[in-house]
Amino acid sequence: MIFRDKIKDYTSDVLVRSESLLVQTESVKTAAKSHLNIGDSPCTNENILHLRVVVWPYPLIKDVGYIIKGELACSALWGSLHPTLSLEHFDKKWPSREGLWLFGIKLMGDISVNGYLSEDIMVTISPFVFRRFETDMYSKNFSAVVGNSKHDRHYFNIGPDAPLLDRHDSVPLRFRVFRACSLHYDLCVTGGGYFTGIFSEHWSIQLLLATVSLLSGIMIYIIIMNRAELNSSLSARFVKALKNEALSLVYQPIYRIEDGRICGFEALLRWKDETLGNISPDVFIPLSEREGLQEDVTLFVINHAIREFIHTAIQNEIFLSVNINPSD
Numbered sequence: 001m002i003f004r005d006k007i008k009d010y011t012s013d014v015l016v017r018s019e020s021l022l023v024q025t026e027s028v029k030t031a032a033k034s035h036l037n038i039g040d041s042p043c044t045n046e047n048i049l050h051l052r053v054v055v056w057p058y059p060l061i062k063d064v065g066y067i068i069k070g071e072l073a074c075s076a077l078w079g080s081l082h083p084t085l086s087l088e089h090f091d092k093k094w095p096s097r098e099g100l101w102l103f104g105i106k107l108m109g110d111i112s113v114n115g116y117l118s119e120d121i122m123v124t125i126s127p128f129v130f131r132r133f134e135t136d137m138y139s140k141n142f143s144a145v146v147g148n149s150k151h152d153r154h155y156f157n158i159g160p161d162a163p164l165l166d167r168h169d170s171v172p173l174r175f176r177v178f179r180a181c182s183l184h185y186d187l188c189v190t191g192g193g194y195f196t197g198i199f200s201e202h203w204s205i206q207l208l209l210a211t212v213s214l215l216s217g218i219m220i221y222i223i224i225m226n227r228a229e230l231n232s233s234l235s236a237r238f239v240k241a242l243k244n245e246a247l248s249l250v251y252q253p254i255y256r257i258e259d260g261r262i263c264g265f266e267a268l269l270r271w272k273d274e275t276l277g278n279i280s281p282d283v284f285i286p287l288s289e290r291e292g293l294q295e296d297v298t299l300f301v302i303n304h305a306i307r308e309f310i311h312t313a314i315q316n317e318i319f320l321s322v323n324i325n326p327s328d
Contacts, residue, residue, distance in 0.1 A: 003195050007142065007178045011191030014133060014144045014158065015180045017060075022185055024058040025116050025123050029099075032064050032121050042066040042120075043074035043081075051076035062113070063124040072107070072122055087117070094153050101155065130158045142193040148186050165190045235291055237273055238284055242296055247271050249304050254321065264319035267305040269297065 031054040055064045055076045065075025071084035091104030099118025116123045133139050143159030145166050164171050177192040251265040271279045288297050313320045
């Protein structure tokens with residue numbers, strides 16, 4: 001269960017990052033479009049400066065630029081481009097509701113990027129969007145595929161075993177898989193990893209688990225022994241308290257529904273041990289039943305209730321309720 005929970009958490013984290021990427025992409029595109037009338041010459045110094053201001057707060061976005069006649073003409077990162085950069089060479093593309101995703105766009109030399117194109121604006125996402133999932137010591141052995149709900153579009157592959165998740169056939173028996181889908185987008189993440197047992201964990205985790213197991217065993221033993229000792233001593237303490245009349249009564253008011261006025265009181269038995277402090281009725285009432293002391297307890301309550309409260313009850317014309325065991 002622990003390993004499955006780790007896979008589940010990992011998959012959920014990748015989904016959250018993917019949703020954040022979509023939100024930031026849409027926000028940057030909207031902000032880039034909103035600045036004055038772009039017209040036929042969007043690559044003015046003022047517009048490029050605006051793009052740099054737009055992209056600055058978004059850590060998952062690398063760049064944003066304007067497209068003229070199907071080519072990248074300028075961007076926040078590159079400035080005005082002469083010549084413009086072709087967007088025709090890429091590895092794969094997926095249309096979305098309002099635009100087009102291009103993956104592996106060959107911009108220049110060895111530079112390849114992933115971008116979202118919509119309304120003559122190109123948003124380039126950071127190449128490090130999912131990097132932490134591949135380098136973090138607790139998740140670097142896990143893998144994930146980010147795609148759509150039908151699992152027929154795969155946008156990003158993360159981790160060493162992503163090809164296993166990218167396939168549609170079965171995975172190895174020791175390979176655990178978990179799937180999480182967005183409530184807001186047509187977006188799902190399939191995460192997985194090989195279960196190699198506790199001994200594959202970091203040595204500090206193994207040491208922690210071993211220490212916790214040892215301490216848990218010791219604590220369970222102590223609790224069992226203390227519980228047995230407490231039960232035997234409680235019986236003797238209760239018998240002594242009852243014999244020495246060391247128990248007490250408290251009176252809980254009973255209210256009339258019609259007018260909310262007090263119409264009576266209920267006598268409740270309480271026990272405060274000199275050593276153990278207050279003992280709950282849920283503890284000492286069942287204990288008295290096991291010891292066959294119900295009758296003595298009932299007599300104690302009746303005698304003390306009459307002695308302490310009967311005059312008040314008569315004087316104020318209110319009743320006194322005492323819970324009596326049916327066997328008495």
